Amino acid sequence: MVAKVIKDPSLYSVIGNLYSGQGVNAIIRNVMANPRIRAIVLWGAELSLSGHSLLQFVKEGIDTENKIIKGRGEIEKEIDDKAVADFRKHVEIIDLRGKPATELVKVLQELPHKEPFALESRVFPPSQPVVRPMPSEQVGFRVEGKTVAQTWLKVINEIYKYGRYKHTRYTQANELKEVLNMVAVVRDEDPDNEYFPEYLPFERSELTAYYPEMTTARRIPGTAYNYGHRMMAHFGLDQIEKMKELIKLRPDSKKMLAITTDPALDWSNANNGDTPCLVMVLGSVQDEKFFLTAHFRSQDMVHGWPRNAFGLRKLQKQIADSAGYGLGALTLITHSAHIYSDDFKLIETILMDHYEKELGYSAHTHFSYDPRGNMIIDILPKEGLIKATLFEPDGGPPIKEWTGKKANELVWKINDWNYILMPDHAMYIGTELQRAEYCLKHKLPYHQDPAQNTADL
Numbered sequence: 001m002v003a004k005v006i007k008d009p010s011l012y013s014v015i016g017n018l019y020s021g022q023g024v025n026a027i028i029r030n031v032m033a034n035p036r037i038r039a040i041v042l043w044g045a046e047l048s049l050s051g052h053s054l055l056q057f058v059k060e061g062i063d064t065e066n067k068i069i070k071g072r073g074e075i076e077k078e079i080d081d082k083a084v085a086d087f088r089k090h091v092e093i094i095d096l097r098g099k100p101a102t103e104l105v106k107v108l109q110e111l112p113h114k115e116p117f118a119l120e121s122r123v124f125p126p127s128q129p130v131v132r133p134m135p136s137e138q139v140g141f142r143v144e145g146k147t148v149a150q151t152w153l154k155v156i157n158e159i160y161k162y163g164r165y166k167h168t169r170y171t172q173a174n175e176l177k178e179v180l181n182m183v184a185v186v187r188d189e190d191p192d193n194e195y196f197p198e199y200l201p202f203e204r205s206e207l208t209a210y211y212p213e214m215t216t217a218r219r220i221p222g223t224a225y226n227y228g229h230r231m232m233a234h235f236g237l238d239q240i241e242k243m244k245e246l247i248k249l250r251p252d253s254k255k256m257l258a259i260t261t262d263p264a265l266d267w268s269n270a271n272n273g274d275t276p277c278l279v280m281v282l283g284s285v286q287d288e289k290f291f292l293t294a295h296f297r298s299q300d301m302v303h304g305w306p307r308n309a310f311g312l313r314k315l316q317k318q319i320a321d322s323a324g325y326g327l328g329a330l331t332l333i334t335h336s337a338h339i340y341s342d343d344f345k346l347i348e349t350i351l352m353d354h355y356e357k358e359l360g361y362s363a364h365t366h367f368s369y370d371p372r373g374n375m376i377i378d379i380l381p382k383e384g385l386i387k388a389t390l391f392e393p394d395g396g397p398p399i400k401e402w403t404g405k406k407a408n409e410l411v412w413k414i415n416d417w418n419y420i421l422m423p424d425h426a427m428y429i430g431t432e433l434q435r436a437e438y439c440l441k442h443k444l445p446y447h448q449d450p451a452q453n454t455a456d457l
Helices: 002-006 021-033 050-060 081-090 101-110 148-162 204-215 227-234 239-249 263-268 304-323 341-359 407-416 423-441
Strands: 039-044 092-097 139-145 164-167 175-186 256-259 278-286 289-300 326-340 374-380 385-391 398-404
Touching: 002 101, 021 050, 021 081, 021 341, 039 050, 039 101, 050 081, 050 092, 092 101, 139 148, 148 175, 148 304, 148 326, 148 341, 175 304, 175 341, 204 227, 204 304, 227 239, 227 256, 239 256, 239 278, 239 304, 278 304, 289 304, 304 326, 326 341, 374 423, 385 407, 385 423, 398 407, 407 423
Parallel strands: 039 092, 139 175, 289 326
Antiparallel strands: 164 175, 175 326, 256 278, 278 289, 374 385, 385 398
16 A cells, blocks of 8 residues: 555665554564665554654663663564664654655655665574563453453463463473463354454454354364364264253253263373363353353463354354344353463564553543442431442442441442452442542542542542
8 A cells, every 4th residue: 555655666665564562673673684774754543652662762762671761562682782772873763654645755755865874784583572470369260351352362461471381292492371260251242243353363264164163063074073073973962952952941951061072082092182172061041141151171272262262152152043042141161271382472462452452441431341230439428428339230220338437448348248340340449439538538529430529639
């Protein structure tokens, strides 16, 4: 597209996209390898502060931890200090972000020719990201999201931060990061119209080709097993069809189960072959909706988890449709939830570029739906009390009320009995209770956020 705008190829050496602050490393590496490049023109829309980060790198440099000062991203340790200094000294960054195409062409036409700033190319070793596990509960993680893609970002964020290192035979460095018992809940994915953003690590055509592996009994040649075949044909019984029959006959039944594990066969292949990662699926009906839970012994959470989740959601809808039920949440419980070291760099980039955007928050709205309810805070000046009332999440009637003289009293009453699910909701309630206490103490009117008052702290 940019080449078509410029038209004259003699006006530039190379055209590329700078997707994130971390991409500054690729620019430095390429310029050091080709020291004839003396000017870089930034043009187009600024979507992820990538251009800003490049400008700040040249203007401010990096701190003691190699992070770009006042920008995003960090310079890889494999790029030495001299290269950093040479780039900042010899390469001009021309900022045309948001400018019309005519101005871009005009600037390119007027750029003066400069001699290379070095006689020899310099090439640096590939970056090896340092991934250190943070302290955590180690077992029993939980995330949820509206879609498979959004939930996947939350899953890999947890493992990337908190996963413990283990050895594996499946990567170049023989390493992976693992958390135990990851519970991931997908609430609103439409299996007939999947939300499929570009950051997913495979193409939509690959997903389409994958669906039959989960939703049909077809045995794919050359594979050790297929989940659909294991559930629908391997044991001489179509377990999914039996679930469909049971859901019509006894929708309250707790026996809607399909297994994939063949103990004799799979234990014989434990040390020299592949065995199913998906162990079983379980179904339940609540509130006229069909819920599906899948248990995995092990999952590659980068490439396997999103495919599995899409496929299971498709299978869930097939079962629900067979009896006329709506779709409840899909839950995937993974005993060994891991990321292979070969994917560390990929995950780092995806999270940096897309995680905060996918959460959907803005500077003015930062709200997560809490399925346990909404909290209204008020003060009772005559009684000298703070009041907190929990309402049903859909705007229904009040279901619980607390009063106390201090914010901490209510925080403990609410938290100790686990009335709130979402961490951001709990933190919000805590700040509002503190503001209410301040207003009560200083005889000021209190209005729950977002209304402004003199008690803003």
